[in-house]
Amino acid sequence: MVLKIEHLVGGYSQIPVLKEINFEVHEGELVGLIGLNGAGKSTTINHIIGLLTPQKGKITIDDKTIYQDSDAYKKQIAYIPELPVLYPELTLKEHIDLTIMAYRLDAKKAWQRADELLTTFRLANKLDWFPDNFSKGMKQKVMIVCAFLTEAKLYIIDEPFLGLDPLATDDLLKLIDERKSHRAAVLMSTHVLDTAEKYCDRFILLHNGKIQTQGNLASLRKQNPSLGQSLTDIYLGLAREGETHE
Amino acid sequence: MSDLWKRRQHAHFLEMLKYLRYVLNDHFVIALMFLVGGLGYGYSNFLKTFHTTSWWAGPLIIFFLVIILQIGRLASLLKKADPVFLLPREHDMHAYLKQARLHSLFFGICIEILGTAILFPFIVIAFHFSGWQVAGLGLALIILKFGELSIELNQLYQNHAFIWWLWVGTRWLLPICWFIVGIYVNVWLTVILALVQSFIEVFQENRQWTTRSLNWHLAVTIEEQRMLRIYRFFNLFTDVPNVHGTVHRRKYLDGILAMINRRSNNTYVYLFSRALLRSTVYSGLYFRLTLLGMLLLVFVPNLYLSLFLQVVFIYLISFQLLPLLVNYNENVFTHLYPIKNTIKIAGFNWLLARLLIATSLLFAVVVGISNISLIQAILSLLLGGVEIWILIKLYFPGRIKKMNS
Numbered sequence: 001m002v003l004k005i006e007h008l009v010g011g012y013s014q015i016p017v018l019k020e021i022n023f024e025v026h027e028g029e030l031v032g033l034i035g036l037n038g039a040g041k042s043t044t045i046n047h048i049i050g051l052l053t054p055q056k057g058k059i060t061i062d063d064k065t066i067y068q069d070s071d072a073y074k075k076q077i078a079y080i081p082e083l084p085v086l087y088p089e090l091t092l093k094e095h096i097d098l099t100i101m102a103y104r105l106d107a108k109k110a111w112q113r114a115d116e117l118l119t120t121f122r123l124a125n126k127l128d129w130f131p132d133n134f135s136k137g138m139k140q141k142v143m144i145v146c147a148f149l150t151e152a153k154l155y156i157i158d159e160p161f162l163g164l165d166p167l168a169t170d171d172l173l174k175l176i177d178e179r180k181s182h183r184a185a186v187l188m189s190t191h192v193l194d195t196a197e198k199y200c201d202r203f204i205l206l207h208n209g210k211i212q213t214q215g216n217l218a219s220l221r222k223q224n225p226s227l228g229q230s231l232t233d234i235y236l237g238l239a240r241e242g243e244t245h246e
Numbered sequence: 247m248s249d250l251w252k253r254r255q256h257a258h259f260l261e262m263l264k265y266l267r268y269v270l271n272d273h274f275v276i277a278l279m280f281l282v283g284g285l286g287y288g289y290s291n292f293l294k295t296f297h298t299t300s301w302w303a304g305p306l307i308i309f310f311l312v313i314i315l316q317i318g319r320l321a322s323l324l325k326k327a328d329p330v331f332l333l334p335r336e337h338d339m340h341a342y343l344k345q346a347r348l349h350s351l352f353f354g355i356c357i358e359i360l361g362t363a364i365l366f367p368f369i370v371i372a373f374h375f376s377g378w379q380v381a382g383l384g385l386a387l388i389i390l391k392f393g394e395l396s397i398e399l400n401q402l403y404q405n406h407a408f409i410w411w412l413w414v415g416t417r418w419l420l421p422i423c424w425f426i427v428g429i430y431v432n433v434w435l436t437v438i439l440a441l442v443q444s445f446i447e448v449f450q451e452n453r454q455w456t457t458r459s460l461n462w463h464l465a466v467t468i469e470e471q472r473m474l475r476i477y478r479f480f481n482l483f484t485d486v487p488n489v490h491g492t493v494h495r496r497k498y499l500d501g502i503l504a505m506i507n508r509r510s511n512n513t514y515v516y517l518f519s520r521a522l523l524r525s526t527v528y529s530g531l532y533f534r535l536t537l538l539g540m541l542l543l544v545f546v547p548n549l550y551l552s553l554f555l556q557v558v559f560i561y562l563i564s565f566q567l568l569p570l571l572v573n574y575n576e577n578v579f580t581h582l583y584p585i586k587n588t589i590k591i592a593g594f595n596w597l598l599a600r601l602l603i604a605t606s607l608l609f610a611v612v613v614g615i616s617n618i619s620l621i622q623a624i625l626s627l628l629l630g631g632v633e634i635w636i637l638i639k640l641y642f643p644g645r646i647k648k649m650n651s
Contacts, residue, residue: 049582051578070586071585071586074583079578079579081578089521089524089525094520097508097516098516101508101509101516103584104510104584
């Protein structure tokens, strides 16, 4: 088991956005975090990566919280934000160097890996450029390269597909598969349900800060036999249901 | 439309006031007092030793008069969204822009009066002018300013590109001619000539705008550039949201950057050093303040005053560089790196110490050379070293704690 969230209550202010969240992400598993805008996906992610402090409950990676050993906890995580976050003053090459330094990676091995990733995402000839001036999709690729450089145990990926070209989307999914085969755990939030249906092993459906339901596609179908077969149908049904219950 | 102008002007005034509060913080006011005091002292010394027979006094006065005339542009306060929202009201925009011209003129009058007042003793000593005659020169400046602003207003109604000869001619060549007349022939003739030029310019604008349409794109671009210049200035003192400075690659500095060891503990040194050298915000601040300090030190022969100035400038530089420490706090990754905050702060201090030592060294060299005194140079360096030690070891830890909370 890698990521474990127990009874998490939290948010940005005193009024909690998340109410009693419980879920786990295991080794070698890709879990899709799905919900409407404002359901609490990003808040959940911000709690996991340690930007927010839980009001109640606890989050552990390999049974350790961030408060027990913050460096060890952080070292396990690779994060790809929804909107690319870059250093305006650093070139692409320097972004990679900085990541290597920050995560104490072996420079030679990491650069070997970086070169492969850069070639995959067609960035190899842009090493001396400022990524801050790239297009949204290319910036996203830089984020992917830096995240997959670290060979972390837990990948947190926030809505990765918007702005990525189809080839890069496919390459990203392959990369995730490759990391899964190395027993990494992946939590990915997304609105692109077709892709999620095809690639995720399990789904967590968030609604208004609560987990509406979770499980793999088969179990979701079993729980909601009237809603349809595809993840999109089931999700749309549940979302509408959730809205009318308010 | 006049309502819109009033609202814009009010908002603009509040915004400037907000930034001025940061500019006129206690540190800068102290530096400014020294600067004004030093310059005033130098100016009065210059006037005392000045001989009326010097041939260059006239050209110098004319040069300064024309420079004063260049300060201040038409502030239209147009916004990027205006072409979309105000397009249907285009005809009324002229009334709006006329108010903008009036407002800009008012600002111009203040500048012209202040400039003339500063030149006043120089002109009186050099040419034995009466107070009224100097006031005549100031009046000519104000009249020319109004014509200038009208040309700028007219420019917004043109579709052709910027005409450089019109600019150089009306803003530089003609005023130079008029002031030559004023200094060497008759001041009141200058006032009449300025009136004629200005009248033609105003008349031309008034005649042309009815037959043309406002060049929205140009107008917004010009105003944005003007505001950017103001923001850049404020950005020297405080963080202006609209200006993050520009980033230059500056490949020639890669050699310096390569000297930093790539250990994990140097992660933040790696990051901060690049921000320092490549972002105009920090590099500009550091180099400008260091150069300004060096320049002042050349003119200050007094040992104690010189030492005091050095202490003040090193303090100012360190203080202005301090925000670099939190510069990347908005970047989520700086919170994710498995690196302790203490290591980050240590890296920042390491870098800051080296920069301040470099400044202190430059100050010492300037002091040593301009006073031809090795002792003064060594004293400067010693004092600088002690100050840097006190700042980094004793003073900043508390401030940093405050900044982080």
